[in-house]
Amino acid sequence: MQCLESYPSTFENEIITLRSKGYEPVFAKDIPEIINGNQKPEKKPVVLTMDDGYKDFYTNALPVIIRQKALDSGYVEVGSHIVHHTSLTNVSSKNAEYEIKESKRMLEEMFNTKVLPFAYPYGRSDKAIQCQVPRFSRTLSAYFSLN
Numbered sequence: 001m002q003c004l005e006s007y008p009s010t011f012e013n014e015i016i017t018l019r020s021k022g023y024e025p026v027f028a029k030d031i032p033e034i035i036n037g038n039q040k041p042e043k044k045p046v047v048l049t050m051d052d053g054y055k056d057f058y059t060n061a062l063p064v065i066i067r068q069k070a071l072d073s074g075y076v077e078v079g080s081h082i083v084h085h086t087s088l089t090n091v092s093s094k095n096a097e098y099e100i101k102e103s104k105r106m107l108e109e110m111f112n113t114k115v116l117p118f119a120y121p122y123g124r125s126d127k128a129i130q131c132q133v134p135r136f137s138r139t140l141s142a143y144f145s146l147n
């Protein structure tokens with residue numbers, strides 16, 4: 001997994017480049033339908049992800065997303081992480097379940113929407129964690145059947 005940071009102007013140029021190459025941002029939740037052929041995007045689909053809910057997403061990334069009309073409906077899809085942003089491989093199974101479920105519950109309550117996408121903090125997981133997450137959420141790797 002690669003850690004990426006981007007300045008707003010770089011991010012905007014990345015969006016413009018993706019569009020010029022025929023890509024169109026889609027929601028992660030639409031990936032299974034696209035893979036199954038039930039949804040056929042007009043252009044090549046790409047999922048843009050932002051890690052964590054820091055203020056700079058709102059002040060730097062969101063204006064670019066809106067300006068570039070990166071997503072036509074609603075602009076942003078909310079995915080969950082965990083409550084305390086620790087590695088799930090370092091907590092008990094019971095605590096891992098709490099972290100996963102509570103993060104999703106809080107976001108669903110906050111945004112009044114269903115939250116399915118999930119990203120492992122630091123990209124770390126193990127077999128036990130990979131078995132717990134699908135009970136509540138969907139990782140991008142699950143969308144692509146890579147688990």
Ligand SMILES: [Zn+2]
Pocket residue numbers: 051052081085121122
């Ligand atoms: Zn994170």
